[in-house]
Amino acid sequence: NERRIMALLLKIKSGTPPQRKTAMRQITDKARTFGAGPLFNQILPLLMSPTLEDQERHLLVKVIDRVLYKLDDLVRPFVHRILAVIEPLLIDEDYYARVEGREIISNLAKAAGLATMIATMRPDIDSPDEYTRNTTSRAFAVVASALGVPSLLPFLKAVCQSRKSWQARHTGIKVVQQIALLMGCAVLPYIRELVEIVSHGLTDDMQKVRIITALTLAALAEAAYPYGIESFDSVIRPLWKGALEHHGKALAAFLKAIGYVIPLMEESYASHYTRLVMPVxxxxxxxxxxxxxxxxxxxxxxxxxxAGVEPDYIRKEILPEFFRNFWIRRMALDRRNHKQVVETTEELANKVGCSD
Structure with a gap:
């Protein structure tokens, strides 16, 4: 059996298109007879091979997709091994690799079910290794978008409030951030619950947790734009307090969150909060x-x-400092920032008119 599987996989990996097609059909039709064990014992090592080309990886991913669909719940014992191989794809620099990784994890979640996915990934949530936590949080976001955010909410709530380890809180909050980034405006129906789940992180003892919470709120506000300000009511004050107390990286994260929350506000509030944050x-x-x-x-x-910010205020308070600090040669030469300088200048010009 194993040799048959190997032969079929080699045909799929390096055969001609007609060979590939028949091999693919055979392996899909016989998936349940071959069994999950022998199949994944052959496929996963191939996927791990360092000399794998993009096209070959794409074909093997396709095999896994088809096989998962056929095996359905038989795949449960192999979820951890499949995830170990597929999760690194989620942070690959190649966009298509990331998409393929998401697709497999999504199908895996549908085949294995929520309980199995949670039981399998739970230990990785408070792993001391940052890389593992990063890929796990992305994988959880994919599971949430595959099986629906509401089904994951109780679990996320428990993880984000974990007393045992700050790593678990950090990862739980990062899952919410990744859900917002992955699903965009589709998180709107759950935005209130998601904000509630992470809000306590703004005053956590660990700076890393505070930072990821602020970044998560920024991602949620960006996904909700221009709606949902009422969901952020509970975090506006802590964000403000944080912006006045923190320095360095933490301050940057808090400012980022404030920057995404202000555009959701009504004009009078937006104007008031802009004036508060401007000195910082x-x-x-x-x-x-x-x-x-x-x-x-x-x-x-x-x-x-x-809308609520007046041109006069911008002219007096912001423009002189802005030009003094950003319209200088060093910024123009700075590859990373000059685009943002241009965009901000354009926005200022739209507001006060070009003559200034």
Missing amino acids: LLREFHSPDEEMKKIVLKVVQQCVAT
């Missing part, structure tokens, strides 16, 4: 940190674009 932004114009500059520019762009 103006102070950070001088920051030597590139990442901070990028975020400050983006937040200024977002604040200025909001």
Whole structure:
């Protein structure tokens, strides 16, 4: 049997298109007779091979997809091994590799069911290894979009409030961030619950948890735009407090969240909060940190674009400092930031008119 499977896989991997087609059909039709064990024992090592080309990987991914569909719940004992091979695809630099990784995990979740997926991935959530936690959080987001966010909510709530380890809280909150990034505006129906689940992270003892919480709120607000401000009511004050207390990376994350929440507000509120946050932004114009500059520019762009902010205020308070700090040779030469400088300048010009 194993030799038959190997022969079919080799035909799929390096045969001519007609050979490939018949081999693919045979392996799909006989999937249940071959059994999950022998199939995955052959397919997974092939996928791990360092000399695998993109086209070959694509074909093997296709095999797994077809086989999963046929095997259905027989695949349960192999979920962990399949995930170990597929999760790294989720952070591959190649866009198509990421899409293929998502597709397999999505089909795997549908075949194995939520309980199996949670039981299998639970230990990786508080893994001391950051890489594992990163890929696990992305995989969980895919499972959520495959099986529906509501089915995962109780589990996420428990993980995000885990007392045992900050790693678990960090990963749980990161799952929410990844759900927002993956599903976009499709998270709107659950935005209130998701914000509630992560909100306590803004005042966590661990700085890493505070940072990921702020970034997650930014992702949720970006996904909800222009709706959903009422869901963020509970976090507006803690975000503000955080922006006044933190420095460095944490401050950057809090500012980013504020930048995405302000555009959701009504005009009068947006104007009020913009005036509150401006002193902090103006102070950070001088920051030597590139990442901070990028975020400050983006937040200024977002604040200025909001309807409630008056041109006069921008003229007096923002423009002089903005030009003094960003319209300089060093920024023009800085590959990473000059695009954002241009976009922010454009937004300012739209608001105050070009003559200024």
